[in-house]
Amino acid sequence: MAKRFLExxxxxxxxxxxxxxxxxxxxxxxRLCVNHAAGSLExxxxxxxxxxxxxxxxxxxxxxxxxxxxxxxYPLDRFIAPAVIxxxxxxxxxxxxxxxxxxxxxxxxxxxxxxxxxxxADRFHDESYHPHPYLSNDAADFLVERRISILGVDTxxxxxxxxxxxxxxxxxxxxxxxxxxxxxxxxxxxxxxEVLGRRVTVTAAPFRIEGGDASPIAPLAxxx
Numbered sequence: 492m493a494k495r496f497l498e499x500x501x502x503x504x505x506x507x508x509x510x511x512x513x514x515x516x517x518x519x520x521x522r523l524c525v526n527h528a529a530g531s532l533e534x535x536x537x538x539x540x541x542x543x544x545x546x547x548x549x550x551x552x553x554x555x556x557x558x559x560x561x562x563x564x565y566p567l568d569r570f571i572a573p574a575v576i577x578x579x580x581x582x583x584x585x586x587x588x589x590x591x592x593x594x595x596x597x598x599x600x601x602x603x604x605x606x607x608x609x610x611x612a613d614r615f616h617d618e619s620y621h622p623h624p625y626l627s628n629d630a631a632d633f634l635v636e637r638r639i640s641i642l643g644v645d646t647x648x649x650x651x652x653x654x655x656x657x658x659x660x661x662x663x664x665x666x667x668x669x670x671x672x673x674x675x676x677x678x679x680x681x682x683x684x685e686v687l688g689r690r691v692t693v694t695a696a697p698f699r700i701e702g703g704d705a706s707p708i709a710p711l712a713x714x715x
Contacts, residue, residue, distance in 0.1 A: 643676035
């Protein structure tokens with residue numbers, strides 16, 4: 492049977508949702524007229540100005556852990572792995588707990604990518620995307636115990652969303668995961684809905700940004 496490839500990313504556009512520290516996003520096109528012997532030709536050149544943490548992207552350990560690898564220091568096979576796509580839909584700033592993850596099927600195995608569908612990929616173009624669900628500290632600890640490879644979410648962050656954070660917030664989910672060599676994918680797309688409750692192979696290769704703490708990605712689910 493032929494393999495099918497399913498895109499798991501969100502589109503990129505001006506005004507796309509992001510955390511405040513990530514700054515503005517700018518896409519623009521220069522159109523140049525090139526004259527040649529047979530006449531003229533319009534050449535389009537698209538420019539991109541954005542943080543590596545905007546849109547569908549993957550965080551390297553260096554994002555939160557001093558001395559951890561930068562995005563260009565991981566071997567390519569780190570970004571190709573078996574994945575479980577889990578349906579954990581909920582509404583609002585509500586945690587996902589370790590007990591819920593233990594009960595999810597397919598069960599989480601060592602070395603897995605764990606991709607969580609909170610139901611927020613559908614809201615990427617809407618303000619309601621910002622007050623989103625998150626992982627509890629014990630859920631992050633459970634994923635560390637299970638020795639997974641990568642966690643992915645269809646939200647801006649697996650941590651408590653920005654508007655709900657108390658003073659002195661220390662990003663407990665990011666620090667637990669990245670501190671234990673579990674990479675983090677954020678802003679996963681609508682393609683997750685097509686493989687809910689399934690085990691597939693996923694590729695999530697980054698740009699090789701020298702010294703980078705993250706990279707945009709276009710993850711693909713490979714379906715037999």
